[in-house]
Amino acid sequence: MSNNEFKRGELYSFITGKASTAIARRLQKNFKQNGVDITIEQWSVLYHLWKQDGLSQQQLCDATFRDKPSITRLVDNLEKLKLVKRVASKNDRRINMIYLAPGAQSLQEQTMDLANQTLNEALVGVTNGQIEIAKEVLQVVYDNLK
Amino acid sequence: MSNNEFKRGELYSFITGKASTAIARRLQKNFKQNGVDITIEQWSVLYHLWKQDGLSQQQLCDATFRDKPSITRLVDNLEKLKLVKRVASKNDRRINMIYLAPGAQSLQEQTMDLANQTLNEALVGVTNGQIEIAKEVLQVVYDNLK
DNA sequence: TTGAAGTAGTTGCATAAACAACTATATGTC
DNA sequence: GACATATAGTTGTTTATGCAACTACTTCAA
Secondary structure (H helix, E strand, O other): OOOOOOOHHHHHHHHHOHHHHHHHHHHHHHHHHOOOOOOHHHHHHHHHHHHOOOEEHHHHHHHHOOOHHHHHHHHHHHHHOOOEEEEEOOOOOOOEEEEEOHHHHHHHHHHHHHHHHHHHHHOOOOOHHHHHHHHHHHHHHHHHHO | OOOOOOOHHHHHHHHHOHHHHHHHHHHHHHHHHOOOOOOHHHHHHHHHHHHOOOEEHHHHHHHHOOOHHHHHHHHHHHHHOOOEEEEEOOOOOOOEEEEEOHHHHHHHHHHHHHHHHHHHHHOOOOOHHHHHHHHHHHHHHHHHHO
8 A cells, every 4th residue: 555545535625626726716816806807727828928938839738738729729819819929930830839919018017916916815824845845746746647 | 025925937836736637637537547437527526425415506516616507517417427316405495405326326436446546646756744734735725715 | 574685506608628530731761 | 752650730529617697495674
């Protein structure tokens, strides 16, 4: 028997990810209350483009841990909102490069502040040491399964 | 400035819950490979009914951290699969009590085993002490936001 | 006892996810 | 060069979520 085996009663919250659901909902609410009309999923795509503009859809799949149809449709919706644009690559005509549109620039600072603020609300009463360990565990879980 | 403030680069995985997404996907895959044809969300409802049969839809909302429309539709689908049944309460005619149907009994042991096995795959290389701290942090986050 | 407020559940709509099947383009090998 | 294989992206279908608006029933208070 593995020494990591969970007692049955403890399974549920790990698998269902209640905490990250709660953070995402709170961030969505904070976006809305501040007049930011995008979804968390759309924001997660913009987040990676703010780090590096001009990624292919496949690179966005890898960065956001989503499959290709999901990114196709998120980019569809972000294009409708005029926050990104698709540009066909000249080297490889299969590839769409995704670039931030002017409207997205103004969202960066505001949404990053709201995200930091939301995490601070979430982490009241948690020490930095505990946060480090939790992050480590979640990273190992992710690496074990990916 | 809060001493819990995250550096920007660390925001993303906490908010998007990559680890719990990965666990849920792996469990879904393990269900499928073993011929268990239900979704993780449906399983999460059954999970609570196995702990206590005969819960109202509202109690399922609280237990699974979902809103009422979500539970209405999950119960709709579980009823179609003949895994649960709705029974109108006689005391309070607003309430549907949800009971496990015979087909659900046989799933309990198998899916619980698969869930434990999935968690063990996920937690390879993580110590019990780290798991305890991670669980604590996630619980505090949840309590801070709910 | 009746009218207001609260609670349980449902329905409609928009967004998103997973999976399979598909098109178009590129690459690598004979 | 031609064909097999791989890669990038799209589309269709089913399931699920969040929010708002709604119905039905219950409770509470004047």
